[in-house]
Amino acid sequence: MGDGISNGISNGISNGIIEKVIPYTDITVSRLIFAIIVLVAGFISVKFLVYIFRRGINKTKLPDLTTQFLAHFLSILLYVIVILAFLKSLSFDVDSFIVGLSAVIGLVLGLGMQDTLTNLSAGVWVAAIRPIDMGEMVIINGQTGKVKSVGIMSTDLLTPDNQLITIPNKLVWGSSIVNMTRMPTRRAAVDVGISYSSDFEKAIRIALDLMKGHPLVLPDPEPAVVTTELANSSVNLQLRAWTKTGDFATVKNNLIAGIFEAYKREGIEIPFPQMDIHVKEIK
Template identity: 85%
Template sequence: MSLWFNVIPYTGITLSRLIFAIAVLIAGFVSVKFFVYFFRKGVQKTRLPELTTQFLANFLRILLYIIVVLVFLKSLNFDVDSFIVGLSAIIGLVLGLGMQDTFTNITAGIWVAAIRPIDREEIVVVNGQTGKVKSVGIMSTELLTPDNQLITIPNKLVWGSSIVNMTRMPTRRASVDVGISYSSDIEKAIKIALDLMKGHPLILQEPEPAVVTTELASSSVNLQLRAWTKTGDFMGVKNSLTAGIFEAYRKEGIEIPFPQMDIHVKEIKREAKEIQKGVGIINLD
């Protein structure tokens, strides 16, 4: 029995105290998992956004882990109070050496989670990156691109830049650009495009579909088809309009030209004459 009270060499800690401290550490980590789990369940009942719930759960998890570690050290008879004071001093020193960005990211993450310019599963453009929002963590935000690449952006760049939320609004306008030749009938081309959009089952009739002339380009008269649809149908409408206008114009004889350039070459052939005395004969062929 005395074995349990033997002091481990060079530590001043008995075997029984070490085993007790390890048990406290394991029980603490397990308790944190259960506590965070029930915390998430409770917060979800308040109908807070999933993004906010996830952020609060992550923040609470880290805080509880720190507390468990401090209790573990206290169980080993460490001077936790002195440790906390020392840790505070270290944090102050680190801040002075350039950790301001860390706390800037934490603060920005809190603002993003609270004000919600973005939310989980929304498609956004943030700091020039486009993707679906997967999570907003304490330090960074994760986007998943359409080709399944995960992009991690520091929160300070999210909060400090313009955010384009592509799926927040219930409707969007799909725009399709198409060029017709100068010899084509513009009025006919516009009518064909309007008929195509008005007959599309996924295109809203209010606001009305429209066709505008956007540019008199070097090889074509450029038109733009503008149609409003539900946000969830946006990509399908855009793709079907692009293919549909091509088929409709080909069927009705409206030419969609490809870029071209006419080059006129004039051949000059002569025998050079003596330009001045002392200047040789120059032949240009």
């Protein structure tokens, strides 16, 4: 009998604490606990659903860029729903909150701050049409870097010196994009000047032999040497060699070093910029 009385007292105290109203609010402890459970369960569910979504969409062989964009969009949408469910569990008037939020959004757009909507729509177009893709080296709005991610509002580029550049999507979609790695092959161009007294035909032959002897230079299109300018102190040549895109940097660096060594060895002068000044004596 004593145990029954003790259990009854304990249950009464527990029920009293749970049903106690938190000071300065109309929320009971039990409702707060329930709301926290909803929030935690919601966040866990969002991560699980996004994970399932990623696995499912990967089977469609969509590009990584599109997959990442859709996953970000879905996660934000689900997080908003979870937060609204959390507020609803605390007896907040969510309907009024949504109406109020819509009014705020309308006011923001009315004040001319519609960049958010513009960036969002631009992000959708970038993800759908894919002028850029994950890992590609591009020039966007004057910025050069490798595409790290395309989010709902902005695109991230990682520069060769490891700087992260964030560009609003409206600038990505609204500006010219130079994609340096989309095509399978690229032409490496190396400029070099020779003196007017050097053997012109020999200089061209040395340059051609250098390119044709490089293992990473493609035979088709055939390497070429063109004269680009008759400058003040030099005849400017350009070595043009085609290679696979992944080998571009290696081939260009090798050609720069190779042509310097070859011309030095064969007596082809690479002149310094110079200016001849004639002084005329006035009697």
